[in-house]
Amino acid sequence: MNARSVATKILTQVIKNKRSLSECLDLSSLTDSRERALAQELCYGVLRWLPRLQAILKVLVKKKFRNKDIDIEVLLLIGLYQHIYLRIPPHAATSATVEVTKLLKKTWATSLVNAVLRNFQRQQIDIDHLAHPEWILEYLKKDWPTQWQDIAKANNTHPPFSLRVNSRVMSRDAYMKYLQQAEIITDTEYGITLSKAVDVQSLPGFAQGWVSVQDGAAQFAAELLDVPNGARVLDACAAPxxxxxxxxxxYEIDTLIALDSQANRVKLLTESLQRLQFNNAQIHCADAAKPESWWDGKAFDRILLDAPCSGSGVIRRHPDIKYLRQKNDIMKLAAQQKRLLEALWPLLKNGGKLLYVTCSIFAEENYLQIQDFLNTHLDAEDSKLAVNWGHEQPIGRQILPGESQLDGFYYACLSKTL
Incomplete structure (x- = not known):
């Protein structure tokens, strides 16, 4: 096995079976760190530019691939990605890609792959493409008419690698010294932003809970929730x-209840809190929208609802979203968000606050969702966010992908009136 063959198998699962990349990204068969890095780059890169690569391939190969040969189509996409985006000599990229046909036991495709990639070298076909499905571009144009092109371009960039230092253990400045000693160059914006991604196990003190990987935009949630000492808090969709x-x-929290509805994600949640040495949280595998299955009847001072969403604000971090997400998913997700808001609001104390968060940039999932909720709940009011980041919305604030190196996030805070 090598980087290209492993990437071919992983991407075939994503493209053919519509599985998420994070679920399929198993690089354990590659023992060489350089091969692992190349395989990861190929997987993320092909998905990041998939619509453009597919458009170029259609020019080069007129006949549609049979379902059982999707892996050869994927291999050609990997070959094109190397030629266009990586600094690998063209002859080396072609030769190494052709060799994979033998590892896949499809030697009939050897001459095809060789011919297609050499043909691309000769013609240098280029298609000016923002590399997004048309329906996503339609949403961006509708919701962000002056920024939509910048958003699309930001979605096609590599995301930063951001950390949050565990303040219970040490200060950010102290941790920076450990990074410098480890010769990991850093740039600070929110928390710590590394100049490039690294294996988390190589981070000083990662196993001991000194630090967590978390985008700067996600780090705003804790501050905005403004938890009083001794509070009872619910994190309704808590994983990872x-x-x-x-x-x-x-904060000095009396009780934190953390929920997630999927067992595999609850495992990640549990492992994360254990690594950071927080063993006092009450963790449940449960649907937050069905309180009767997990709630003890005691109201919460604060509720964090990091709602399931399209992920349209984190496409640069999860490029498979462009391929896996469909237009009709937005309506279904909006309905799920509404169901969660309706179920959780009665669990909040009078005078309490609910922070609504998504990693979406679509208005339907964000301020329009909250606007509709406020219109139907007289005991709810918009608690204005006194911050200067992002874009002010009719309700809440929106960060767009790439701004200040951050992912795209939406925040709104609702107060329950007495």
């Missing part, structure tokens, strides 16, 4: 645990 941990780091 970054925001729960940040709340426990920042």
């Amino acid at each position: 645990g970054g925001k729960s941990a940040h709340l426990l780091e920042k």
Whole structure:
């Protein structure tokens, strides 16, 4: 096995079976760190530019691939990606890609792959493409008419690698010294932003809970929730645990209940909090919208609802979203968000606050969702966010992908009136 063959198998699962990249990204068969890095680059890169690569391939190969040969189509996409985006000599990229046909036991495709990639070298076909499905571009144009092109371009960039230092253990400045000693060059904006991604196990003190990987935009949640000492707090959709941990780091919380509806994600949540040495959270595998299955009847002072969403604000971090997400998903997700808001609001104390968060940039999931909720709940009011980042919306604030190196996030805070 090598980087290209492993990437071919992973991407075939994503493209053919519509599975998420994070679920399929198993690089354990590659023992060489350089091969692992190349395989990861190929997987993320092909998905980041998939519509453009597919458009170029259609010019080069007129006949549609049979379902059982999607892996050869994927291999050609990998070959094109190397030619266009990586600094690998063209003859080396072609030769190494052709060799994969033998590893896939499809030697009939050897001459095809060789001919297609050499043909591309000769013609240098280029298609000016923003590399997004048309329906996503339609949403961007509608919701962000003056910024939509910048958003599309930002979605096609590599995301930063951002950290949050566990303030219970040490200060950010102290941790910076450990990074410098480890010769990991850093740039600080929010928390710590590394100049390039690294294996988390190589981070000083990662296993001991000194630090967590979390984008700067996600780090705003704990501050905005403004938790009083001794509070009872609910993190309704908590996995993988970054925001729960940040709340426990920042505040003196009496009770934190953290939920997620999927067992595999609850495992990640549990492991994250254990690594950071927070063993006092109450973790449940449960649907937050069905309180009867997990709630003990005691109201909450604060509720964090990091709602399931399209992920349209984190496409640069999860490029498979462009391929896996469909237009009709937005309406379904908006309905799920509404269901969660309706179920959780009665659990909040009078005078309490609910922070609504998504990593979406679509208005339907964000301020329009909250606007509709306020129109139908007389005991809810918009608690204005006194911050200067992002874009002010009719309700809440929106960060767009790439701004100040941040992911795209939406925040709104609702207060329950007495």
